[in-house]
Amino acid sequence: MEPLIRMVGITKTFPGVKALDGISFDIMPGEVHVLIGENGAGKSTLMKILSGVYQPTSGKIICNGREYDQLSTKTSVEEGIAIVYQELSVINELSILENLFVGKLPTKKFMGLSVVDFKSMREKAKVVLEQVGLHHDPDTLVGDLAVPDKQLCEIAKALVSGAKVIVLDEPTTSLTTSEVERLHGLIRELKAKGCGIVYISHKMKELKAIGDRITVLKDGTYVGTYPAAEITLDELIKLMVGREIKGTYFADESVDELMTHPVIFEAQGITRSDRTCRDISFQLHEGEILGFAGLVGAGRTETMEAIFGAVPKSSGKVFLKGKELHIKEPYAAIKQGLGMLTEDRRKLGFAKNFTCKQNISIEPYIKESTWGGLGGMLSNAKEEKWANEQISALNVKCTGPEQMTVDLSGGNQQKVILGKWMAAGSEVLIFDEPTKGIDVGSKSEIYILMRKLAKAGKGVLMISSEQTELLSVCDRIAVFHGGELKAVLEGKTATEEDIVRISTTE
Amino acid sequence: MSDNNTNKGFSFATFWQRFGTITILLLLLVVLAIARPNAVFSSTSIPQILRQSAVNILLALGEFFAILLGYIDLSISAACGLTGMCSALLMRANCPWVLACIAGVLCGTMIGALNGFMINKTGLHPFIITLGMQTVYFGLMLVVSNSSSVYGFPAGFSKFMNATLWGVLPVGAIIALITAGILWFLTARTKMGRNLYALGGNREAAWYSGINVHRHQMLVYMISGTCAGLAGIVLTGRLNAAAPTAGTGYETFAIAATIIGGTSFFGGVGKIPGVVAGGLIIGIINYGMTVMMIDASMQKVVMGALIIIAVTLDHLVSTSAKK
Known part of the structure; x- marks a missing residue:
């Protein structure tokens, strides 16, 4: 049997990093192909290449016998590829019906004008909603649906566009056991109709239950593809991890x-x-x-x-x-x-309109402030002292205390953030x-600093x-x-x- | 917070970021001096311009704080009118004029506190809250004044408000400058001021840094309200009357002055001296058009257009600076 999609030797480099290195991956009709790997293994990047969001640096994609060097988001849809992301992309403000046909509303001629053909929309919608088991009135606003139902709506949307390959990215993160069962039932039906499903999940037990083949990625490289029935969970975990x-x-x-x-x-x-x-x-x-x-x-x-x-x-x-x-x-x-260095540095870590000196001074100022943070004077001498001490202690690479923190590299931004907590004596x-x-390099420096602390x-x-x-x-x-x-x-x-x-x- | 200009050599963008507002101010004066020399080089012109600018500056100072947080305060115009009206009514009720003025300013502070309270409690965008409150305050003004102007104030009040220092500085301008001085100190020398810049730059990061968002928001709106209260008194003094529609449209001038003064509409960037210059610019445009005999209706058209031109110019220069 010919695969629906075959990706051969896909390599993708971003400035400074090789995200994918010669990955091969195929999807047969009527199978669930599971894709696993740790965070950063390259699963999402590979799927983004399949959906045309990213273009591969090298490699080929063969869809239904046609060969491409890269896909655009448009050709990806035309070749019947649909991706249901973890963060669902349904539009809450529209009804189920409108969501299903977003961007591809059927039209008819009415008095010489092209108008939306609601009748054929409803007929088509009825069929796919029945198929995915979403029993709401198609005029219900998607925003009023529970998350699992939104997901079904998204799958229905994929079916409306005639998708033959459906990628489900972490589909069960927010589902209860019975909802997972329902979803798996739907996946089996789609399989029987000849669709190919790519299933990405961290939940090991599920993979064995639903998958036919399992492909493991590690650090952007291809580890292997294994029949789900013949591989144990322990073996899979070993394949995913085990870095030096x-x-x-x-x-x-x-x-x-x-x-x-x-x-x-x-x-x-x-x-x-x-x-x-x-x-x-x-x-x-x-x-x-x-x-x-x-x-x-x-x-x-x-x-x-x-x-x-x-x-x-x-x-x-x-x-x-x-x-x-x-x-x-x-x-x-x-x-x-206490002090906290937040995960999202740019959003939560520092003030983007502040210089390094000003950012480093925030916490010591707060530490010695009065009236719930409102009281107290600024002191340029203190700011200079805090900033210079931390910049040299943490080896921050910047032009000086007056440089804007936002212009530094990620590692140096992190050091500035650490510097403000150190200056506050947390x-x-x-x-x-x-x-x-x-x-x-900066990683290792940060580990050493943590150990010193x-x-x-x-x-x-x-x-x-x-x-x-x-x-x-x-x-x-x-x-x-x-x-x-x-x-x-x-x-x-x-x-x-x-x-x-x-x-x-x- | 644009002290990061350690760049080598001259760049127009950096120059503009620092001195753009002053340049506009000087250009306007030059244009006016060429068009109507008598209107600039006379002993009455400076006090006249300052008198016209005082209310703009005071309102812009308040607006500056809201915009610094990345927010807005649309209610200042109505707050200005309402506080002026309150003081006027108190004076008519034989309250000593000094007390009446203080009561008016405090009324402004309370209006600001009410705005701040509602913003904190509802979590709605201040645009909505202050837009609604603007209508409420304008309505209240009509109610308390019975929709008619209030005039006939104690002689002391009129005399004080129309006095000038050394023949050039009207009292209104002195009040505006003192207020600006205090607020400059607050923004540039206190922790609270620094916190406001941090909040305007990145609200969520500020929260994780230990800056209490609600406390600071409340304070900002109280400052804004207090400035509106001061503006209300100065306006009442200048006109020697409190009209039931006083202040209408002033928030536009305040916002324009703030932005022309170099404050970023997205929050976190801006300085008090720039805002004062921005308020002066609005005052000069108004004065200039009056002496050039442009009729009042046409003045509005020109004013609106000038605001857009000034802000566009500022935007173009600052975006080109980033490239």
Whole structure:
């Protein structure tokens, strides 16, 4: 049988990075082809090439016997490819019917004018909505639908456009077990009709249940394609992980020794009002770096935001050196000695209209301010001192304290952000994905800085989605899954497989 | 916050960012001096221009804070009218004029606090809240004044408001300059001021940095309201009457003065001296058109067009600076 789509030797380079290196991938009619790999393995990039969002640097794409060097978004649709992204692209303000036909409204002639042919729209819509099992009135606003129904609407939209290949990107993240069952039922029906399905998911158990073949990607390279029936979960996890670890940044002492140190920071039963994290408790000992592993949305960042007071928590206590902290807003957290380096640097990390000097001064100013942050004078002498000290201590590469932070590289921006917390003398620092989007050299510098802080008696908490990073920096690693803390592993002895197993299987 | 001009050599864009507002101001004066020499080189011209500009400057100072946060305050025109009316009515009710003026300013502060409270509580965009409140305040003004003008103030008040220092500085202008001085100190020398720039640059980042968004928003609208209150008193003094529609359309001038003064409409960038210059520019345009005998209706057309030209020019220069 001829594959519906065949991608051969796809390579994609972005400035400075090779995102994909000679990947081959094909989709047969009537099969579910699962695509797995860790964050950054290249799954999304490959699918974006298939949908025409990205153009490959080299390689070929063969669709229905026609050969392309690259696809445009238009040819991709014409070749019957549809992608249902995790962040659904339905338009909430339109009805189901209008969403199905967005950009391709059928028309008819009426008194010489081209007008929308609602009758044929409704007929077609009825057929596909029946097929996907979406039993709402087609005039319902999509915004009024629950997430699983929006997803069905998106799949129906793919069917209306005559898609033969449907890519589902993390389709079950926000679905309950019975909704997953319903979706899998639909996938089986589509299979039977000869459609090819690409299924991307982190949830290992599902893959075995629904997949026919499984392709594994790792760091932008092709690992292999395996029949789902013949490969075990453990084998798959081994294939996905197993990168070389370069350099370690552990404490000099063993974990047993570290555990005898006094507890400097403790969280007890942190539960967020929106329940995205529940009953999280952990202790941080002096001198150790505690890591937080898990999938995006597993509750790591959510916990830290609640501890820091950025979002409300419904219950839970926080202790610094045995003293309970009362935190209602980040201001209170900072006054009492906490600091947080947020994941999204550009959005949450620094003021884009500020120079390095001004950014570094924000936190020490807040720390010594009065009247809830409103009171206090500026002092240029202090600003100069803070900025110069941190720029040299952290080796920030900038033209000087007056350079705009936004003009620095990612790594140096991160150092400026770290600098403001250091200048404020924060006792406990929360690093959320501190090396995301940062070059290798700066990464290593940041690990060394974190270790230095821990040695100096500061508390260091580190969230990361890169297991290798956690395994070479953190003395202990807390693994999250579904809003709960599932296990605490020892950094030196834990393996990537352990982390992946705990964070992907319920 | 554009002190990052450590660039080598001369660039028009950098020059414009720093001195653009002053350049426009001087150009306008030159044009006016050529067209109507008598209107510029006379002993009455400067006090006249300053008197006309004082209300613009005061309102622009308040508006500056809202725009600095990336927001807007459309209610200042009505707040200005309403506070002026309140003071006028108090004076007519035999309240000592100094007390009446203080009450008017405080009334402005309270109006601002009410705006701030509603913005914080509803979470709606300040455009909506202040647009609605503008109508509310204009309506209230008609209610309390019975839709008729109030005049006949104590002699002390009229004398004070129409006095000039050294024959050039009218009291209104002095009030505007003192206010500008205090607010300059606030923005350039206090933590609160710095926090406002951080908030305007990136609200969410500011929250994570420990800057309480609601507290600062409340303060900004209180400042804006207080400035409107001061403007209301100065306006009442200049006209020696409080009209039931006083202030109508003034928010447009205030917004224009703020933007012409180099404040970014997107928040986080701008300085008090620029705003003062912006207010003066609006005053000069008004004065210039009056002495050139352009009729009042046509003045509006010209004013609107000039505002768009000035802001477009500013936008073009600053976008070319980024390239």
